Amino acid sequence: MSRWSWLLWLALCGVTDASAEPRIDLAATPAWKGWTRSGRGTELDIRLTSDIATRATLDVAAGAQSARADVDLEPGRTVRLQVPIEAAEDAAVSAVSPGGSPVRKDVRLAQSESPLLGVGLGTDVPVRLDGFQTVTLAADDLPRNASAYASVDALILDGPTLRALDQRQLGALLAHAAECGRIVLVNTDLRARQVLDGVRGCGGRAVMSAASPAEGVEMLKSSLAMSLAPAISLVSIRELAQPDRVSWNRVLVLLAAYFAIAGLALIFVPSRPVLLLVPALATVAILALLHAIEPPPQLVVWSEGESGAQVARYEAWQMFPGLVRGQMRVPVLPQYAAVRSCEPSVPMRFDFDASRGRLTFAAFDTRLFRTTALCYSGMFPLQRTIAFEARTDALLELRNAGRSAWPSGALLAHGLVYDLPALGPGDSTIIRTEGRKSLEAPVRIAMARTESDRIATLWELDPGEVAEGAIDGKGWLLLTAPRP
Amino acid sequence: MSAAHSPGTPVRAARSRGQRGASATALTGLALAVAIGVWWLGSARLALDHGTDAGRGAADALHALWLVRGMALSILCVRVGALYGWRRGADAGLGLISPSWPVVALAWSASATSLTQVALAELLLLAGSAALPLLGLFLRRSLRRVELAVVAGSGVGAALAAALWAASGSGYMPLH
Numbered sequence: 177m178s179r180w181s182w183l184l185w186l187a188l189c190g191v192t193d194a195s196a197e198p199r200i201d202l203a204a205t206p207a208w209k210g211w212t213r214s215g216r217g218t219e220l221d222i223r224l225t226s227d228i229a230t231r232a233t234l235d236v237a238a239g240a241q242s243a244r245a246d247v248d249l250e251p252g253r254t255v256r257l258q259v260p261i262e263a264a265e266d267a268a269v270s271a272v273s274p275g276g277s278p279v280r281k282d283v284r285l286a287q288s289e290s291p292l293l294g295v296g297l298g299t300d301v302p303v304r305l306d307g308f309q310t311v312t313l314a315a316d317d318l319p320r321n322a323s324a325y326a327s328v329d330a331l332i333l334d335g336p337t338l339r340a341l342d343q344r345q346l347g348a349l350l351a352h353a354a355e356c357g358r359i360v361l362v363n364t365d366l367r368a369r370q371v372l373d374g375v376r377g378c379g380g381r382a383v384m385s386a387a388s389p390a391e392g393v394e395m396l397k398s399s400l401a402m403s404l405a406p407a408i409s410l411v412s413i414r415e416l417a418q419p420d421r422v423s424w425n426r427v428l429v430l431l432a433a434y435f436a437i438a439g440l441a442l443i444f445v446p447s448r449p450v451l452l453l454v455p456a457l458a459t460v461a462i463l464a465l466l467h468a469i470e471p472p473p474q475l476v477v478w479s480e481g482e483s484g485a486q487v488a489r490y491e492a493w494q495m496f497p498g499l500v501r502g503q504m505r506v507p508v509l510p511q512y513a514a515v516r517s518c519e520p521s522v523p524m525r526f527d528f529d530a531s532r533g534r535l536t537f538a539a540f541d542t543r544l545f546r547t548t549a550l551c552y553s554g555m556f557p558l559q560r561t562i563a564f565e566a567r568t569d570a571l572l573e574l575r576n577a578g579r580s581a582w583p584s585g586a587l588l589a590h591g592l593v594y595d596l597p598a599l600g601p602g603d604s605t606i607i608r609t610e611g612r613k614s615l616e617a618p619v620r621i622a623m624a625r626t627e628s629d630r631i632a633t634l635w636e637l638d639p640g641e642v643a644e645g646a647i648d649g650k651g652w653l654l655l656t657a658p659r660p
Numbered sequence: 661m662s663a664a665h666s667p668g669t670p671v672r673a674a675r676s677r678g679q680r681g682a683s684a685t686a687l688t689g690l691a692l693a694v695a696i697g698v699w700w701l702g703s704a705r706l707a708l709d710h711g712t713d714a715g716r717g718a719a720d721a722l723h724a725l726w727l728v729r730g731m732a733l734s735i736l737c738v739r740v741g742a743l744y745g746w747r748r749g750a751d752a753g754l755g756l757i758s759p760s761w762p763v764v765a766l767a768w769s770a771s772a773t774s775l776t777q778v779a780l781a782e783l784l785l786l787a788g789s790a791a792l793p794l795l796g797l798f799l800r801r802s803l804r805r806v807e808l809a810v811v812a813g814s815g816v817g818a819a820l821a822a823a824l825w826a827a828s829g830s831g832y833m834p835l836h
Contacts, residue, residue, distance in 0.1 A: 421705075543771070543772070
């Protein structure tokens, strides 16, 4: 081979190598300047660039949870993803493309033992709240996923910071306001206040407006003195959901059938092949039957709102009963927001859709008698207004003061349950004094979550009402109003 | 030729005794499986009703199944091996072990125990059901008197069962 041929060959090899091995640059920044709290959720803002067009696989791991995304990279274009993660001391982000070397970044998260106060003020005014760890924020430090707001316990934001938020950040902030997040707006314009007023939960007690940071701190102190309705606990949800007795019943029947057959076989045909074959075949048959029968997932939705409010907050639990040892991969319900594992200690792998910026599938290990659950939370539009009028001849008169009809439900007052008929807009009904006590789980939970100075109505809710689309499951809507 | 001297009669009688013995040990094995299966399903139901982890009860059931069968195997197989020989000793062992397999499979499916550990434990039991009758046979041939061999076999079997019980909590045992 001539010298020129060698040079040409070497040059071609260089070109081939360059096209086969893209160089990926990876950067990952945690929300809230890296501050979070143990057992809460937060978010990683990930930036990916490549020198040539390639398809990269991104892996994000934090604690027992991980997420994977396929990302199309173009030269000179930065792809930015905000991936929700569980709070852990460290998060590992890695990206690899076909034929390329993997790139890895470790992100350290600071877990505060004190409650966190996020302060997003354009000025350098120092803000302190006793017992809180203050985190000074720029607009870009605020997350795009509502679930990441779980990291902070209170927030002070001013007008310029609010105006600098992008659409996804605003959406997450509004969802946080609807979920009774404590937010103080300092010197914000009327329009911003109106937007937040429209969605604020807990009767508007969690979203406050102040003229100065100092006033905002005082308002937060007053707000902290009163308790806001916390998210419903997993224990309560287990009461609402039917225990997984289907699997247990099936196993009982299968074992009973086996014991009966084996007993008869051993009495009447006591030979070595029977000794071996009956238990062995029964083992295979039982395991095959359990693999063949897949119990359907169960969805439970609990929603709460205030009479006259524009939105109600909801929490949804999608439970997957396990029948066999193995792995289950389930689609995340696209109608519901802020999906996460209900138990952070359970290892779970999510698929993240980079184009839509959301988690799409969840994969986890299953075993017999273990139910794994996905938790969702968010808000949905609601227009139900209750008007009460005290009466001397009855408990009260209740009127549907909203623009939509109600189904029949229950009125909860004075620790008793009263039947509430279906009412059209403007219709009213007189609630007689004959109430009853109820030990039903939804009623007990509703009463426990209603403050003593309020009256509550409880309706069964089609989970499809919370989000568009038909979803099988059961749900409840708790609406409270001040006692007349 | 009289019936007492018929060549087929003692063989049939021995076969019949052997079948009855195998059936009895297999039914004992089945009774063990039923007892532990009922206990495990009961604990699983309580765990499901209280929202706690049913996997721990399943792991306990696996451990109990292994230990009880191992101890019963030690006591029975050496004695049967000394009395009737290896083949019937091995049959008795198999009859004791195999009826629990479906319960073992279900308890494994409900527990966090690895398949390798459970398979190893079952293989150990199978190996025991093959080896322990040989020990009984060895005692019979060494002592040359069946009665003495049976007593010695029972003693050795009881000592092995006690040793298994004592060692059951150690890390050297499968499913500890």
